[in-house]
Amino acid sequence: MKIALWAENLACPVASVQAWADMAEAQVKAASDAGAEVILFPEYSAAHWLHFVPRTLKGPAQLAQLADFSAEAIERMASLAVQYGLLVISGTFPVKHSGLNPPLVNRAHAFFPDGRLATQDKLCLTPFEKDPRDWNLSPGTALNVFEWQGYRMAVVICLDIELPALSARLATLDLDLILVPSMTAKLAGYHRVFSCARARAVELLAAVAAVGCIAGAPECEQEISGASFFLPAEEKFGHTGVLAELSPSYTAEGAGPLLVRELPLDDIRAMRRGGKGEVWPGAWTAD
Template structure:
């Protein structure tokens, strides 16, 4: 059994320095670990709250401070056997390509991993998209971090088919209930399609940073709709949250996933193999059937 804490996070903290901001994050993570969590997930753009604390107040400068000054301290403070944390996302300056990335740092015991956001919203014009989706192992489970808009892209689910991914972690930042709904409804679909658990958390609060000036969200858990999960809630969503740090505990028993994958006679899209290829065909305008699909 593995325990995961999904945490909302409010960047409007009463601190005066990057080190003090980092201390707020460390306190949040350690409180979850000390309360039995094995892994903690923080939301997208959790570290953009550094922008008002650095000079000049730019994403690139916040990136430099985080990766050069804050992360080494975090690694020292948050290295603990059997524990992991996805630290939300942070701007990352790729000096070789001269590009800014929206990157999720992952502290996995004594290792540092990362995941870049692959699909960007129109207001992330300062960023460039990532090119790789990473799978990683922790506590006997296979994880992927799928950042906000990425969970809404069905092609990512297609690429993950057959990967035996057990858990998708979705750090998000949305400014309206419509964005919250898009992330949640698509996260639920990914749980069904891939036969995995999906955990979501959102940024909250109002800030002086234009990129994340208003944020609302929730924490949510989604499971496959399969027989081995029949006796427990298959989706759990908190109420809409506008500010503050709130946590939801996700408990994963790998046995339920293993049992599900041993039931090939159950209708389960995640177990389908040899998917037929098809092309989109437009029928003649005079025919009533409109658009159809032809198997190839």
């Protein structure tokens, strides 16, 4: 399966949700032209909308405004998936959830070409995300698995990929691909997320695709990230566990770079299900 990762440049100015969606469409089209079947945006791709949010809005009011824009973005992303025939995972948007207090979640949306929609809420929030004075979000409550073209996938959002307890749950799910949208303001944060993503490929004998946003929008920290495809560190897949990567950067040209690669998901699945890893014992529980 060929997958595209968009390391979104938040510094590239946009004046509306539609202008942002036009920028996103250019990336979806480029991915489609390259033969990709999936495109992944970074966590908080919605932070790009801070270019046109009033500067007077801070903290929870700022995030609530972004959430108000989400419905328009969701409608446009759904149409792009159908138009270009790709699975579009549009990073994450803040979304209102009336059953929770606080009533906002950090949600990833997976838009399928057949019109289906799958979602994943971030499960473990950073101190900034939880702080009532800042973005004041609620954590998600469920880890979801979805299938596309016969492959089992999960979206694991940024900090969630760093958590051993969640990794143990992932090990029971027979996943072919883990998609990791992220947002990190420090090089240390980038390395935590991407190092753990690489470890999950080894631990779970699965492919992992990770991408983050670059630079910053107004009222947003300067972000640093890149994009990587990780495979099990097995001789068959090139020994290192790294298929391809864009090095982390605080700056980017234009809308940000796109990394596209073919992932050997069939071979990885055969190795995992057939017990053919060099030393991998399967989903070992340590009990």
